[in-house]
Amino acid sequence: MRNEVFIAGQGIAGSMLGWACEQAGIAFQVFDPGHKAAASRVGAGLVSPLTGQRLVPTWRFAEWRDEVLAIYRRLEQELNIRLVRELRVERRFRDDRQRDVFLSRIDRPEVAPWIECVKPAALLLRGALQVDTGLLIHHLRQRWLGQGRLREVPWSEAPASSASPVIWCTGAMAPPGVAIPWELSRGEITRGVLPGLVQDTVLNNGHWILPCSRDQALVGALFDRGNLGAGVTAAGQAELAGTVQRLVGRPMHSPVGESGLRVNVPDRRPVVGWVDKHQHVGVFGGLAAKGALWAPVLARQWAGDGLRGSAIENEARTERWIRSSDRRGHSS
């Protein structure tokens, strides 16, 4: 068992890893200057069984959904907050062609379990989850601050003399000196007031509207790979206003836009594990738009064997990007 591990970054990746370390009895310290730029604060935390224009099964949704739900339920009890909801998704047909594509796929074995019914203008999907990742990282931060386990400074201000390994959970802020082909995209959402929605149903026509408490709703999310520094844009917010109009036929009131950066790699799988043979530097990233689903299970897999890394899901491992000849001794 290691003496202590340092975790740089406390979005959903760093939070779930810290919590999994707690569960496994591994000592840890977290460094994060604040959540202002955290995608986990902006993201909607939606986890859907099927996505895209061809109802593609979300990677590991079927296998991990129930485990993920149980982990968030346990956190709800520990932190005494409401974190997770089970939802339907009303997947509207954009046009006849899309309806034909969807209907041609609903009997496939990987699709059928998630189809609740076919409506005249939509498919109703079951099994989706929504996790309030912003609330979760806020509460774990308060807990670890109170326990002296979290320092509100960037990793560069960590004690230089320490021999403890560091695991980079810094989202879009790539770890220095780690040769992984990160791909960033900017996302925008809008929060506002939109009464009259069915509380347990997400509306989706490629973009989505998520009903929240007290007549609030979120609408999202845009993808932009070319303009990463733009923040919230007038064009993006107008596009989301158009989505609201198309899906419910009325405008959202008091809209406020937010933006954040998602992180992918070319094979669209997470990137988790040690990057050097001495296990001094690790990475937990590439969570794309699936952090709410992937982070809890991958954190449990990594911490569950004392952070050796042998239990991490094969397709998510760092090794696929870092050849063994390159897994050199690393100084962070």
Ligand SMILES: Cc1cc2nc3c(=O)[nH]c(=O)nc-3n(C[C@H](O)[C@H](O)[C@H](O)COP(=O)(O)OP(=O)(O)OC[C@H]3O[C@@H](n4cnc5c(N)ncnc54)[C@H](O)[C@@H]3O)c2cc1C
């Ligand atoms: C608009 C939008 C909508 C989204 N919708 C969904 C959704 O519906 N469902 C879903 O599952 N996912 C969604 N996502 C993606 C989701 O937000 C990410 O998968 C997830 O939040 C990534 O978590 P993370 O911990 O890797 O990174 P982040 O949440 O970005 O956290 C990184 C943390 O590292 C800290 N940090 C950075 N540099 C340093 C440093 N040098 N030292 C110490 N700390 C540092 C930052 O302060 C930050 O707190 C969405 C993202 C966006 C932008």
